[in-house]
Amino acid sequence: MGAQPFAIGIAPGTMAATAQVPADRMDYEQLYRDHRPQVLRICRLLLADPDEADDVAQEVLLKLLNEHRANGNTIAWRPWLNRVTVNACRDRRRSGWWKRWRSQPAEFEESEFAHRGPTPEQQAIGEETRRAIWEAFRRLPARQREVFALRYLEECSTEETAEVLGLSTGSVKTHLFRAVHQLRARLGLRGAS
Amino acid sequence: MNRCLEERALLLAAIGDGRAEERAHLASCRSCSGRYAQMAGDLDVIGNALRGAPTRLASAPSSHHADRWWVAGLAMAATVTLIVAVQWLRRPAGTELARVSAAPSATARSRDVSADAEEVSAAMFDTASERRPSSEIFDVATRDYGQRLTPEAATLQEALEAGPVCTGGRFIDGDCNDYVSALFF
Numbered sequence: 001m002g003a004q005p006f007a008i009g010i011a012p013g014t015m016a017a018t019a020q021v022p023a024d025r026m027d028y029e030q031l032y033r034d035h036r037p038q039v040l041r042i043c044r045l046l047l048a049d050p051d052e053a054d055d056v057a058q059e060v061l062l063k064l065l066n067e068h069r070a071n072g073n074t075i076a077w078r079p080w081l082n083r084v085t086v087n088a089c090r091d092r093r094r095s096g097w098w099k100r101w102r103s104q105p106a107e108f109e110e111s112e113f114a115h116r117g118p119t120p121e122q123q124a125i126g127e128e129t130r131r132a133i134w135e136a137f138r139r140l141p142a143r144q145r146e147v148f149a150l151r152y153l154e155e156c157s158t159e160e161t162a163e164v165l166g167l168s169t170g171s172v173k174t175h176l177f178r179a180v181h182q183l184r185a186r187l188g189l190r191g192a193s
Numbered sequence: 194m195n196r197c198l199e200e201r202a203l204l205l206a207a208i209g210d211g212r213a214e215e216r217a218h219l220a221s222c223r224s225c226s227g228r229y230a231q232m233a234g235d236l237d238v239i240g241n242a243l244r245g246a247p248t249r250l251a252s253a254p255s256s257h258h259a260d261r262w263w264v265a266g267l268a269m270a271a272t273v274t275l276i277v278a279v280q281w282l283r284r285p286a287g288t289e290l291a292r293v294s295a296a297p298s299a300t301a302r303s304r305d306v307s308a309d310a311e312e313v314s315a316a317m318f319d320t321a322s323e324r325r326p327s328s329e330i331f332d333v334a335t336r337d338y339g340q341r342l343t344p345e346a347a348t349l350q351e352a353l354e355a356g357p358v359c360t361g362g363r364f365i366d367g368d369c370n371d372y373v374s375a376l377f378f
Contacts (some may be wrong), residue, residue, distance in 0.1 A: 181200065
């Protein structure tokens with residue numbers, strides 16, 4: 001019995017499935033598992049609507065599959081994925097104005113994230129504070145959100161962030177400083193001057 | 194380095210991009226180290242919140258939605274106004290509302306009134322001739338004025354009796370078609 005695609009009804013990653021898939025699929029499956037949370041997180045940070053974020057994340061992961069098929073493992077996937085994800089989110093923000101116009105403001109359902117569960121640090125933050133932080137973050141200019149998400153939340157280096165966003169390292173630092181300053185000011189944190 | 198660090202330098206130090214002299218200052222300055230701890234604590238709180246699940250948006254959907262339809266309504270009104278204005282500006286030259294051709298121009302009317310005034314004035318202040326009673330002067334003025342209006346009145350009467358004039362209009366073409374109404378209905 002030769003190598004076959006995923007058998008219908010068998011979830012990817014199970015023993016039955018892994019026994020039948022070719023090596024490149026295994027690679028892709030590993031890539032998918034490793035990077036999907038990161039892609040989804042960036043999409044949710046950069047797009048207001050969770051459904052759109054999921055759509056864009058799927059688009060990005062499809063591009064990952066195509067790129068993986070074309071080039072194998074010759075690419076540094078993390079910066080590639082960051083760049084493709086940021087660009088996909090920008091495209092969606094530009095093209096989705098009418099959809100966003102017609103739709104109600106997005107409301108995130110906590111149940112969507114129930115499997116994840118809050119960390120102790122997140123539990124320590126009150127619900128009101130979390131809401132205020134998210135609202136303050138969404139009010140930032142898009143560029144500042146991108147820089148803050150990649151440089152601070154995703155812990156990319158300043159150089160990597162600059163490369164992904166097409167900025168100089170000085171611009172990255174400036175955008176990051178402005179983002180943090182605005183967040184602290186809007187949240188009324190003591191340190192913000 | 195003796196000067197205390199600015200907020201930007203504190204931030205860069207907090208994310209690992211600080212310079213060696215700034216880190217050295219942080220280690221020696223209690224004020225800056227306190228501000229640094231505050232900055233790092235704020236970043237932790239913000240980061241923990243944003244790394245977790247997004248929260249519900251606090252904005253009220255209904256008011257946002259109402260605002261949107263207000264804006265949409267205004268945009269629609271502006272568009273209609275623009276279309277009407279463009280159509281009006283592009284109307285053919287011969288489609289002005291038919292003016293009553295016999296009606297005197299404003300200049301002619303002005304000349305007539307001036308002539309009447311001079312005649313009345315001459316009659317009133319003519320000391321050489323015999324003074325006429327003012328009622329007679331008024332009768333002459335009224336009669337003369339009435340005679341001058343007679344052609345206008347006759348023309349207007351003819352126009353009214355002929356019914357609506359349909360030789361053109363702002364929104365009516367030469368065939369009496371209301372193209373603006375046709376555009377929307």
